[in-house]
Amino acid sequence: MTQKRISLVTGGMGGLGESICTKLADQGYRVAATYSTHNTRAEQWKAEMKSLGYEFYTAQVDVSDYDSCAQLVAKLEKELGPVDILINNAGITRDVTFKKMTKVDWETVMKTNLDSVFNMTKPVVDGMVERG
Numbered sequence: 001m002t003q004k005r006i007s008l009v010t011g012g013m014g015g016l017g018e019s020i021c022t023k024l025a026d027q028g029y030r031v032a033a034t035y036s037t038h039n040t041r042a043e044q045w046k047a048e049m050k051s052l053g054y055e056f057y058t059a060q061v062d063v064s065d066y067d068s069c070a071q072l073v074a075k076l077e078k079e080l081g082p083v084d085i086l087i088n089n090a091g092i093t094r095d096v097t098f099k100k101m102t103k104v105d106w107e108t109v110m111k112t113n114l115d116s117v118f119n120m121t122k123p124v125v126d127g128m129v130e131r132g
Contacts, residue, residue: 004030008076008083010063010120011036011090012056013045020087025054029085032057032076036090063090063116064108073123082131083124088117 007024011017012033021031033056035042046058057080062068076083091113094105 005084007085064111069119
């Protein structure tokens, strides 16, 4: 029996991330969806997805923190296997005019939307390259 390929979708609970998760699952992938430390609906979302026939692995992670991402990848690979597909979907907004945006808001958006790509990709890229 062949093992299903593993896909990891950051920010997988809701909107575009949810659509990506369901599409990957429909194509036969084992899907891991991450959610932020501020998400209070993770268990509810997982139950809703299960009622629709989707069994997702879910994990909380701070994509703006490299160590948090590395720990998640290590745990995921131990429990499911190596990541074959990574979708860096996590992102946030701070809907204010530039004039009203604070330095903290700016840094939070940049860390979540940009640094997260490095933080999530670095721990999985070597394994992806080795497996081709």
